[in-house]
Amino acid sequence: MDLRYSAADELFRSELREWLAAELALLPPAPHRDDWLARRSYDTDWQRRLFGAGYAGLSWPKAYGGQEASPGRQLVFLEETTRARAPYVGVNFVGLLHAGPTIIAEGTDAQKSQHLARILRGEEVWCQGFSEPEAGSDLASLRTRAVRDGDHYVVTGQKMWCSFGQVGDYGELLVRTDPDAPKHKGITWLMLPMDLPGIEVRPLRTVSGSSEFAELFLDEVRVPVECRVGEENDGWRVTNVTLSFERGTAFVSELVDAMRLVEDLAPLVRDPGHRRELGHVTAELDGIWALTKRNVTQAERGVTGRGTFMIKLAYSETRQKLGELSMRVLDREALVIGGPGNFVEERLRTLALTIAAGTSQIQRNILGERLLGLPR
Amino acid sequence: MNFDLSDDQVALRDGIRALLEGKFPMKRVREGFNLDMWEVLASAGVFSLRADGFGWADSAIVYEELGRALIPGPLVWSFGCAVPTGGLLRMDSGPYFVEHLDEIDELHVLGQEGIRSIDAKQISGKANDWPLDPLTPVWRVEELPAGDPFGEADASAELWYGGGVITAAYLVGMADALTTLAVDYAGQRKQFDRPIGSFQAIKHICADMAVRVEVARAATQAAACILDDPGSGNRERSVSGAKLLANEAGIANGRAATQVFGGMGFTWEVDVHLYLKRAWVLDTHFGSIDHLADAVASTHVDLGSSASGNH
Ligand SMILES: Cc1cc2nc3c(=O)[nH]c(=O)nc-3n(C[C@H](O)[C@H](O)[C@H](O)COP(=O)(O)OP(=O)(O)OC[C@H]3O[C@@H](n4cnc5c(N)ncnc54)[C@H](O)[C@@H]3O)c2cc1C
Numbered sequence: 001m002d003l004r005y006s007a008a009d010e011l012f013r014s015e016l017r018e019w020l021a022a023e024l025a026l027l028p029p030a031p032h033r034d035d036w037l038a039r040r041s042y043d044t045d046w047q048r049r050l051f052g053a054g055y056a057g058l059s060w061p062k063a064y065g066g067q068e069a070s071p072g073r074q075l076v077f078l079e080e081t082t083r084a085r086a087p088y089v090g091v092n093f094v095g096l097l098h099a100g101p102t103i104i105a106e107g108t109d110a111q112k113s114q115h116l117a118r119i120l121r122g123e124e125v126w127c128q129g130f131s132e133p134e135a136g137s138d139l140a141s142l143r144t145r146a147v148r149d150g151d152h153y154v155v156t157g158q159k160m161w162c163s164f165g166q167v168g169d170y171g172e173l174l175v176r177t178d179p180d181a182p183k184h185k186g187i188t189w190l191m192l193p194m195d196l197p198g199i200e201v202r203p204l205r206t207v208s209g210s211s212e213f214a215e216l217f218l219d220e221v222r223v224p225v226e227c228r229v230g231e232e233n234d235g236w237r238v239t240n241v242t243l244s245f246e247r248g249t250a251f252v253s254e255l256v257d258a259m260r261l262v263e264d265l266a267p268l269v270r271d272p273g274h275r276r277e278l279g280h281v282t283a284e285l286d287g288i289w290a291l292t293k294r295n296v297t298q299a300e301r302g303v304t305g306r307g308t309f310m311i312k313l314a315y316s317e318t319r320q321k322l323g324e325l326s327m328r329v330l331d332r333e334a335l336v337i338g339g340p341g342n343f344v345e346e347r348l349r350t351l352a353l354t355i356a357a358g359t360s361q362i363q364r365n366i367l368g369e370r371l372l373g374l375p376r
Numbered sequence: 377m378n379f380d381l382s383d384d385q386v387a388l389r390d391g392i393r394a395l396l397e398g399k400f401p402m403k404r405v406r407e408g409f410n411l412d413m414w415e416v417l418a419s420a421g422v423f424s425l426r427a428d429g430f431g432w433a434d435s436a437i438v439y440e441e442l443g444r445a446l447i448p449g450p451l452v453w454s455f456g457c458a459v460p461t462g463g464l465l466r467m468d469s470g471p472y473f474v475e476h477l478d479e480i481d482e483l484h485v486l487g488q489e490g491i492r493s494i495d496a497k498q499i500s501g502k503a504n505d506w507p508l509d510p511l512t513p514v515w516r517v518e519e520l521p522a523g524d525p526f527g528e529a530d531a532s533a534e535l536w537y538g539g540g541v542i543t544a545a546y547l548v549g550m551a552d553a554l555t556t557l558a559v560d561y562a563g564q565r566k567q568f569d570r571p572i573g574s575f576q577a578i579k580h581i582c583a584d585m586a587v588r589v590e591v592a593r594a595a596t597q598a599a600a601c602i603l604d605d606p607g608s609g610n611r612e613r614s615v616s617g618a619k620l621l622a623n624e625a626g627i628a629n630g631r632a633a634t635q636v637f638g639g640m641g642f643t644w645e646v647d648v649h650l651y652l653k654r655a656w657v658l659d660t661h662f663g664s665i666d667h668l669a670d671a672v673a674s675t676h677v678d679l680g681s682s683a684s685g686n687h
Contacts, residue, residue, distance in 0.1 A: 001377055001378060001379060001380065001381060001382060001385065001433045001597065001600075001601055002377075002379065002604070002605055002608065003377065003379055003601045003605070003608045003609060004378075004601065004605070004608050005377050005378065006377070009377070009571065072377045080591065089449075114629075118486075127681050130422070200449075216394050227553045238606035240403060241542065242573065259400055262676070263678070264500045266673075266676035266677075266678050266680065267679065267680050268680055269677040269679060269680045270674075270680045275670065275679065276666060276669045276670055276673065277669070277677075278676070279616075279620075279668070279669035279672035279673030279674075280620070280669045282613075282617065282673065282675075282676070283616070283617030283618075283620045283621055283668070283669065283672045284591070284621065286595060286598075286613065286614065286617045286672075287592060287595035287617065287618070287621045288591055288593040289592060290574070290591075290594035290595045290597070290598035291590060291591050291594035291595075293379040293594070293598070294379050294380055294594045294597075296379075297377055297378055297380040298380055301380070305380075306586075306590055307590050307591075307594065310409075310586070310590055310591070312588045313583075313587060314587050314591055361576070361580070362582040363583075364576075364579065364580040364584070365579065365580075367583035367586060367587070368573070368576075368582055368583045368639060369462050369579070371565065371586065372555075372559045372579075372582055372583065372586060373559070373572070373573045373581075373584060374559065374562055374563060374571075374573035374574065374578075374579050375563065375573055375574040375586045376574060376614065
């Protein structure tokens with residue numbers, strides 16, 4: 001048992017560091033958070049640069065243009081890019097981490113050749129239309145209706161909290177194709193071309209004041225049947241394939257980012273109570289990092305370890321503590337957003353971490369039932 | 377990177393687990409520590425792991441099993457010793473609370489300048505007839521003999537960090553055992569015609585217990601790896617952080633299990649209180665939660681000075 005990366009991974013790290021140092025110097029300033037068109041071009045430009053340098057799709061199979069890198073190497077990549085403050089995956093998130101892997105696992109050859117390369121090169125942006133006003137944690141109760149009409153599905157309904165809805169070329173869309181079947185059995189997974197008639201995207205303002213996500217109104221949108229991924233009414237299984245990709249290394253950037261925030265906060269800490277709390281949060285983040293390394297090692301051996309199901313819960317709860325601590329350390333400096341260090345924006349943004357991608361309560365249900373075997 | 381148990385380590389873990397289950401079921405554990413117990417453990421090689429070529433990571437694996445079984449006694453202070461040995465952290469002022477005084481041959485006193493060893497027969501103290509942890513008897517000692525030098529500052533540091541790591545491992549084992557106790561009870565105890573584990577209020581307590589164990593275990597084994605391979609991380613930060621998480625896992629899981637067991641959790645008969653009490657005892661060994669949090673904070677390069685007043 002040891003913590004060292006292989007010599008090959010360390011070589012990868014030093015090459016990546018060099019590349020980042022050179023490439024980051026060439027980047028234009030980051031765009032304003034509400035300028036979605038500029039954000040799209042900034043994030044996709046970064047993806048193109050990654051692609052050009054051979055860093056795109058590290059987790060994707062070689063057959064689809066990916067690097068098929070080991071989980072350990074993916075960890076190094078996320079560690080280094082986050083530490084170097086490289087652009088976040090941003091608008092490419094859904095395509096690279098959700099839709100792309102789902103198409104790889106479940107898509108037809110035509111779907112693969114139409115989308116995968118474009119996602120990798122930053123040419124195609126995806127958004128996620130799963131949740132609805134009445135279907136959040138209980139996602140399978142979704143109501144957006146799709147009725148087959150020849151070689152189209154006619155889709156009507158409403159989607160909520162659709163991240164990157166403003167700039168998506170395609171959406172992952174869950175629809176109900178059989179309203180009479182039990183709720184998990186009547187769902188279908190569709191690729192929604194966002195330029196079809198009948199789609200209205202309304203930005204939703206978040207607690208940060210920005211428009212990170214949108215509502216999607218669908219009014220008799222005619223979606224070609226060839227946009228279906230998986231079989232009709234088999235969408236719940238496909239959805240679980242999609243969501244399982246959130247468990248891999250999805251929170252590594254967040255974790256490294258939090259460790260960096262701790263380092264930024266440390267020089268501002270004066271009160272001995274705050275200092276103690278900073279030590280506490282640091283220990284928790286270090287522990288979650290160690291658990292991440294354990295998960296990665298197990299993944300390399302083809303094992304999905306227990307810890308894989310715990311990272312999201314543990315990390316998001318600790319991050320809330322860090323957010324609270326940073327507000328108390330800043331004291332009245334926290335009254336303005338946009339001060340040095342981004343602490344206040346981060347406090348607001350991270351309020352979502354215990355809600356999005358399965359709330360902490362849902363995570364505890366899953367742990368209790370699936371891992372510990374407690375009755376439902 | 378290779379941060380998981382090797383096949384040999386799995387065998388080591390399973391071997392010691394089987395030995396402890398065979399020799400020391402809870403009934404025997406409840407009778408407390410004595411020389412017979414020490415001899416079984418010593419002949420199994422528990423105290424001589426380092427001398428026998430095992431690393432800190434291996435030792436942590438063994439101590440996690442000792443904790444799971446709640447084996448009593450001065451197991452950590454005896455690590456690396458040929459005779460039952462107790463310990464204390466500093467020598468500055470009394471009264472001292474010495475554990476297991478009747479069963480130890482030597483008492484090691486750990487200070488920054490080094491370790492001193494005192495012949496236990498030279499120590500006079502008053503046995504407490506009501507110790508917090510019934511399996512950790514305590515003597516109140518007003519004055520300690522000076523003893524003899526036993527190790528220099530580097531030996532003292534090695535004992536501090538090594539002792540911290542294997543104590544953390546012991547606590548992780550305890551916290552894991554508590555999770556199993558709580559989950560088993562929650563699955564079988566029925567109220568309102570349902571197993572109590574189907575109530576989210578109970579289920580979520582259990583989920584949090586499991587998470588504490590897994591995070592603390594990863595942190596502890598990472599710290600052990602860093603002791604084995606000092607270039608692979610920061611010793612002060614990793615050991616302090618790991619022991620902090622383990623102390624917390626032990627104590628918080630002890631409280632959580634008490635709650636899950638309801639009124640039974642408040643009885644002497646159910647084992648939960650024995651774990652919780654031991655966790656409180658071990659929080660005073662090799663750094664308490666508060667002390668360790670400060671130690672971790674001090675490893676931040678640019679910590680704001682706490683001497684200056686508030687703005
Ligand atoms: C920043 C952000 C981005 C998002 N991006 C997307 C996106 O791109 N696409 C998308 O489809 N969705 C997205 N979501 C939606 C997200 O998936 C849902 O908000 C989440 O699943 C919770 O659903 P809800 O908001 O309806 O809350 P509800 O399900 O109504 O939950 C409200 C409260 O009740 C609790 N609760 C609910 N059910 C249970 C239960 N069984 N047991 C115990 N407690 C329960 C919850 O924990 C929560 O505290 C995003 C959300 C956020 C915050």
